[in-house]
Amino acid sequence: xxxxxxxxxxxxxxxxxxxxxxxxxxxxxxxxxxxxxxxxxxxxxxxxxxxxxxxxxxxxxxxxxxxxxxxxxxxxxxxxxxxxxxxxxxxxxxxxxxxxxxxxxxxxxxxxxxxxxxxxxxxxxxxxxxxxxxxxxxxxxxxxxxxxxxxxxxxxxxxxxxxxxx
Amino acid sequence: xxxxxxxxxxxxxxxxxxxxxxxxxxxxxxxxxxxxxxxxxxxxxxxxxxxxxxxxxxxxxxxxxxxxxxxxxxxxxxxxxxxxxxxxxxxxxxxxxxxxxxxxxxxxxxxxxxxxxxxxxxxxxxxxxxxxxxxxxxxxxxxxxxxxxxxxxxxxxxxxxxxxxx
Amino acid sequence: xxxxxxxxxxxxxxxxxxxxxxxxxxxxxxxxxxxxxxxxxxxxxxxxxxxxxxxxxxxxxxxxxxxxxxxxxxxxxxxxxxxxxxxxxxxxxxxxxxxxxxxxxxxxxxxxxxxxxxxxxxxxxxxxxxxxxxxxxxxxxxxxxxxxxxxxxxxxxxxxxxxxxx
Amino acid sequence: xxxxxxxxxxxxxxxxxxxxxxxxxxxxxxxxxxxxxxxxxxxxxxxxxxxxxxxxxxxxxxxxxxxxxxxxxxxxxxxxxxxxxxxxxxxxxxxxxxxxxxxxxxxxxxxxxxxxxxxxxxxxxxxxxxxxxxxxxxxxxxxxxxxxxxxxxxxxxxxxxxxxxx
Amino acid sequence: xxxxxxxxxxxxxxxxxxxxxxxxxxxxxxxxxxxxxxxxxxxxxxxxxxxxxxxxxxxxxxxxxxxxxxxxxxxxxxxxxxxxxxxxxxxxxxxxxxxxxxxxxxxxxxxxxxxxxxxxxxxxxxxxxxxxxxxxxxxxxxxxxxxxxxxxxxxxxxxxxxxxxx
Amino acid sequence: xxxxxxxxxxxxxxxxxxxxxxxxxxxxxxxxxxxxxxxxxxxxxxxxxxxxxxxxxxxxxxxxxxxxxxxxxxxxxxxxxxxxxxxxxxxxxxxxxxxxxxxxxxxxxxxxxxxxxxxxxxxxxxxxxxxxxxxxxxxxxxxxxxxxxxxxxxxxxxxxxxxxxx
Numbered sequence: 001x002x003x004x005x006x007x008x009x010x011x012x013x014x015x016x017x018x019x020x021x022x023x024x025x026x027x028x029x030x031x032x033x034x035x036x037x038x039x040x041x042x043x044x045x046x047x048x049x050x051x052x053x054x055x056x057x058x059x060x061x062x063x064x065x066x067x068x069x070x071x072x073x074x075x076x077x078x079x080x081x082x083x084x085x086x087x088x089x090x091x092x093x094x095x096x097x098x099x100x101x102x103x104x105x106x107x108x109x110x111x112x113x114x115x116x117x118x119x120x121x122x123x124x125x126x127x128x129x130x131x132x133x134x135x136x137x138x139x140x141x142x143x144x145x146x147x148x149x150x151x152x153x154x155x156x157x158x159x160x161x162x163x164x165x166x
Numbered sequence: 167x168x169x170x171x172x173x174x175x176x177x178x179x180x181x182x183x184x185x186x187x188x189x190x191x192x193x194x195x196x197x198x199x200x201x202x203x204x205x206x207x208x209x210x211x212x213x214x215x216x217x218x219x220x221x222x223x224x225x226x227x228x229x230x231x232x233x234x235x236x237x238x239x240x241x242x243x244x245x246x247x248x249x250x251x252x253x254x255x256x257x258x259x260x261x262x263x264x265x266x267x268x269x270x271x272x273x274x275x276x277x278x279x280x281x282x283x284x285x286x287x288x289x290x291x292x293x294x295x296x297x298x299x300x301x302x303x304x305x306x307x308x309x310x311x312x313x314x315x316x317x318x319x320x321x322x323x324x325x326x327x328x329x330x331x332x
Numbered sequence: 333x334x335x336x337x338x339x340x341x342x343x344x345x346x347x348x349x350x351x352x353x354x355x356x357x358x359x360x361x362x363x364x365x366x367x368x369x370x371x372x373x374x375x376x377x378x379x380x381x382x383x384x385x386x387x388x389x390x391x392x393x394x395x396x397x398x399x400x401x402x403x404x405x406x407x408x409x410x411x412x413x414x415x416x417x418x419x420x421x422x423x424x425x426x427x428x429x430x431x432x433x434x435x436x437x438x439x440x441x442x443x444x445x446x447x448x449x450x451x452x453x454x455x456x457x458x459x460x461x462x463x464x465x466x467x468x469x470x471x472x473x474x475x476x477x478x479x480x481x482x483x484x485x486x487x488x489x490x491x492x493x494x495x496x497x498x
Numbered sequence: 499x500x501x502x503x504x505x506x507x508x509x510x511x512x513x514x515x516x517x518x519x520x521x522x523x524x525x526x527x528x529x530x531x532x533x534x535x536x537x538x539x540x541x542x543x544x545x546x547x548x549x550x551x552x553x554x555x556x557x558x559x560x561x562x563x564x565x566x567x568x569x570x571x572x573x574x575x576x577x578x579x580x581x582x583x584x585x586x587x588x589x590x591x592x593x594x595x596x597x598x599x600x601x602x603x604x605x606x607x608x609x610x611x612x613x614x615x616x617x618x619x620x621x622x623x624x625x626x627x628x629x630x631x632x633x634x635x636x637x638x639x640x641x642x643x644x645x646x647x648x649x650x651x652x653x654x655x656x657x658x659x660x661x662x663x664x
Numbered sequence: 665x666x667x668x669x670x671x672x673x674x675x676x677x678x679x680x681x682x683x684x685x686x687x688x689x690x691x692x693x694x695x696x697x698x699x700x701x702x703x704x705x706x707x708x709x710x711x712x713x714x715x716x717x718x719x720x721x722x723x724x725x726x727x728x729x730x731x732x733x734x735x736x737x738x739x740x741x742x743x744x745x746x747x748x749x750x751x752x753x754x755x756x757x758x759x760x761x762x763x764x765x766x767x768x769x770x771x772x773x774x775x776x777x778x779x780x781x782x783x784x785x786x787x788x789x790x791x792x793x794x795x796x797x798x799x800x801x802x803x804x805x806x807x808x809x810x811x812x813x814x815x816x817x818x819x820x821x822x823x824x825x826x827x828x829x830x
Numbered sequence: 831x832x833x834x835x836x837x838x839x840x841x842x843x844x845x846x847x848x849x850x851x852x853x854x855x856x857x858x859x860x861x862x863x864x865x866x867x868x869x870x871x872x873x874x875x876x877x878x879x880x881x882x883x884x885x886x887x888x889x890x891x892x893x894x895x896x897x898x899x900x901x902x903x904x905x906x907x908x909x910x911x912x913x914x915x916x917x918x919x920x921x922x923x924x925x926x927x928x929x930x931x932x933x934x935x936x937x938x939x940x941x942x943x944x945x946x947x948x949x950x951x952x953x954x955x956x957x958x959x960x961x962x963x964x965x966x967x968x969x970x971x972x973x974x975x976x977x978x979x980x981x982x983x984x985x986x987x988x989x990x991x992x993x994x995x996x
Contacts, residue, residue, distance in 0.1 A: 028251075028281070029252065029283070091267075101257075105286065105289055108286075115191055115285065116286065117283045119281065119282075119284075120267065120271065120274075123271055
């Protein structure tokens with residue numbers, strides 16, 4: 001019987017409860033899941049790649065078949081190296097969908113065996129975005145409803161440091 | 167190791183090359199796939215349930231791990247009976263997505279273990295719809311680019327008969 | 333100080349927990365709210381107008397400033413008669429939005445003083461639709477998570493009767 | 499120099515000011531424009547094909563390069579017969595776009611030389627739909643802001659007759 | 665009788681006729697309206713916070729129940745401080761809706777009593793965006809159809825200054 | 831007989847096969863077509879204006895009625911100078927549509943005679959975006975399926991140079 005490795009890629013800046021919900025669903029569906037932080041070259045991230053990897057490792061720890069990694073360069077090259085045939089993406093909203101659709105078709109053109117599957121998070125997480133979480137956290141707002149406890153602490157520490165440097 | 171059974175449900179009135187493309191992708195991803203024609207109570211269909219099942223059986227024949235069935239009633243009840251944990255749906259467009267999103271969240275509420283995964287057909291099939299196929303076929307238009315040969319023959323026969331009955 | 337009367341119109345075939353959530357929000361925002369079942373000429377409804385009014389009356393009973401009514405004909409004419417300047421609509425999804433947008437601009441053209449306000453239900457009700465509720469109920473599925481207890485009973489009774497008549 | 503014939507097809511049940519706005523724009527862009535009422539097999543129309551053709555003829559009268567026709571069967575076959583290489587469609591909203599996109603790609607597959615161009619009506623007509631016009635007119639609402647005078651009269655007459663027949 | 669304070673927040677860089685149309689509608693619906701310029705930390709604005717406040721004050725002057733303010737930090741904290749229970753937002757298009765939906769649900773999670781209501785501007789303003797206004801103004805284009813006279817003057821002065829500094 | 835000049839404007843950073851497909855369609859529809867690279871003030875581009883003009887000139891060379899240009903400032907001013915009455919835009923997706931809709935209505939307000947027409951690229955190019963092409967090329971991915979040969983060479987040279995400068 002074939003064993004499928006799926007990659008759940010993202011910037012994860014930071015990881016939210018919505019991401020973790022999608023991860024849980026993926027872990028039940030595929031033999032092995034790699035949750036992978038991309039370097040995120042295009043946009044400056046709040047957290048460094050190694051900080052984001054730390055978040056992912058904490059999230060992966062509760063599953064036997066999940067591991068956390070980070071990667072640079074193109075997702076399709078990384079998938080090929082890992083011998084992964086499936087990309088997992090969470091779908092929250094229309095705007096997501098458009099972008100995801102383009103990216104999935106582009107990836108497929110480059111690496112035709114690579115299939116993208118879309119999973120839906122629980123509706124209670126459907127509106128959470130890393131961008132809003134950063135914005136709220138920056139002004140000292142409460143983010144317990146949006147991120148795991150570790151990330152909440154990391155956000156507090158990060159913005160404390162950023163304020164001291166100004 | 168767990169074995170996953172996925173159901174690919176639809177009205178399939180008739181099956182199109184877009185549906186077959188999604189089926190192919192699903193067959194590579196899950197251990198067993200059931201492509202299942204729903205009775206389609208809400209809307210009158212052109213083809214009877216047994217005609218649509220015939221189309222699905224022809225499509226399933228080329229895969230070892232796919233079988234074709236038909237079902238009445240709620241999809242969630244059918245999935246439960248089949249011990250299937252995954253529903254496969256093809257995503258073509260925004261309008262699809264809205265409806266699919268609602269249906270998937272509703273199904274999840276009733277049967278929480280049931281996960282819906284969305285796959286994308288090849289972009290060359292992204293615009294094909296059963297509705298357009300019926301419309302074109304009705305007026306004697308050419309549908310070879312949209313449906314398999316068997317369905318083309320069944321469409322021709324069906325509309326010939328309908329014209330004779332008028 | 334002006335007092336605003338708002339109408340929350342709909343087919344309500346049947347009322348869902350999503351509708352009730354929007355009603356609760358409207359009751360806090362406006363001086364008087366009329367939740368009003370439209371006759372629903374265009375599409376045949378499952379429940380009669382008086383059955384739907386019964387559901388709305390049960391929902392209105394817990395608010396001092398809400399009453400339930402039904403109306404025939406155009407919403408704008410009904411609003412004029414009631415001296416209501418506000419129409420309340422719930423927004424769930426894109427497809428909703430398009431249709432609502434058209435209807436609100438059309439109504440405004442006919443009765444310019446009439447303002448449409450859109451409220452969002454709690455995200456846990458964001459996917460509930462009367463159509464799915466009827467479908468599930470028809471096949472004996474569990475609808476407790478989607479409708480109030482009274483509506484659940486009325487659905488069971490209705491489909492029992494429909495089956496007996498076949 | 500080539501001369502382009504464009505077809506502006508639709509159900510036009512009835513023609514609205516939005517349709518006329520698109521027609522005006524098309525008449526400036528193409529050498530010849532045929533505004534063509536389709537029989538509209540799929541859905542029962544309020545106006546007969548000859549009534550709708552009457553509306554279109556009245557609209558076409560003010561342009562030297564526009565004529566009105568009606569057609570049965572597939573649009574692509576009709577375009578081929580008329581040696582028309584362009585289909586004109588108005589774009590109002592997202593939901594329009596999805597459907598139009600599918601239809602245009604389907605038509606192109608059958609008749610590759612046929613190009614669909616999308617034009618935008620003036621924003622003041624962007625929300626007008628034949629469906630709402632019928633609904634408003636049915637209940638005696640004022641439709642002067644949505645349709646030309648001829649259509650207003652035809653709507654009044656039509657609904658008067660329908661009421662007498664009940 | 666309760667009195668409702670509504671906040672109409674935005675970047676207003678600059679205020680457009682579309683914003684003023686929404687403000688007019690809000691002023692008729694709520695007892696007190698605060699139109700509030702957010703500092704807009706995330707993106708660099710063309711106008712300073714005090715320039716944008718000047719625009720808002722000019723707009724508020726014609727209403728007895730409207731005042732203009734500016735705020736830093738999170739909208740939910742500002743609303744709490746002002747004892748405002750309603751956030752007013754204009755809805756123009758799909759892309760708006762998605763973002764607004766996310767923001768409103770996020771705000772509600774943090775401050776559950778805070779309700780977001782969506783109002784539609786007149787369709788003639790439905791396409792105006794501050795971004796396009798800045799772009800047009802930058803190249804000396806005519807913006808009288810998009811912004812009030814004061815803003816037009818401020819745009820001209822601003823770009824004149826920016827050109828001199830280069 | 832009037833002769834229509836159409837402008838097909840864009841940033842073209844870089845030109846893709848999707849753009850070329852739209853250009854081909856436009857060249858068949860209008861008497862003269864100018865494919866015009868805008869300076870792209872708002873966002874820093876990868877290629878200089880003269881590099882992008884080089885790509886456009888190469889693309890225009892195969893058509894008798896197409897020429898390539900570049901322009902600064904507002905598109906409406908450029909169209910007026912060129913006595914062009916038509917703007918051509920490709921429509922790929924919903925998100926495109928929203929933005930295009932706003933821009934076309936804004937342009938029309940400033941220069942009412944200017945009509946925007948939307949054409950659809952072949953569905954096999956429907957997902958290609960310049961942004962993804964740059965991203966893929968940056969990491970040495972294969973872009974032959976997305977851009978013409980000249981652009982592929984220019985991308986390789988550009989990123990080689992950028993890496994050397996780091």
